[in-house]
Amino acid sequence: MKTLVVGRITAVFGVRGWVKVHAYTEKVETLCSYQPWLIDTPAGVKPIQIDEWRRHGESLVAHIAGIDDRDIAQTWCGNDILVEKDKLPELKSDDYYWHQLEGLSVVSHYEGEQIRLGTVKSLLETGANDVLVIKGDAESIDREERLIPYVDQFVTSISMVDRRIDVIWDPAF
Known part of the structure; x- marks a missing residue:
């Protein structure tokens, strides 16, 4: 079972078994459509069912089914929420989940040359646009x-078959 971290239970909320949840999904409500939640605990991955939820500011609060005690709900806090990758909805052909881009090689086509810059380590969300974090490796121009x-403007093509992203980027930057 291949999983992906989609959120985290951060704290208790009230005294009746509710918890605060930070979602890593673009739309926080999407997190609640993945049931049951798979929780990555120190004792292994455990499923829990959410029977109620609501938005709370930029995040969510959720009630864990069968838990109506704050102290018991507290035991779930600090743990990641996982989802099986094959349960993610299909995207349009030119859209990608971030986890699909991580690990792809990045090649710059700059001033007539092809220069390997490294691999995608992660992505960052900024207010204006997302940003690829590229880390140099043994095959790249530098580390x-x-x-x-x-x-x-900068990302010209993505090939999942070749596991490669082509960009127009000055390697000196």
């Missing part, structure tokens, strides 16, 4: 870390 805006 530097680069931040490349994930926009059409």
Whole structure:
């Protein structure tokens, strides 16, 4: 079972078994459509069912089914919420989940040359656009870390078959 971290139970909320949840999904409500939640605990992955939830500011509060005690709810806090990757909805052909881009090689086509910059280590969400975090590796021009805006101006193509992202980026940056 391949899983992906989609959120985290952060704290208790009230005294009746509710918890605060920080979602890593673009739309926080999406998190509640993945049931049961798989919780990554020190004792292993355990499923829990959420029977009620609501938005609370930028995050969620949720009630764990069968738990009506604050102290018991507290035992779930600080744990990641996982989802099986195959349960994620299909995207349009030119859209990608961040986890699909992580690990792809990045090649810059700059001034007529092809220069390997490294691999996608992660992505950052900014107010304006997402940013690829590229880490140099043994096959790249250097071992530097680069931040490349994930926009059409710089990212020219993505090939999942070749596990490669082509960009227009000055390697000196």
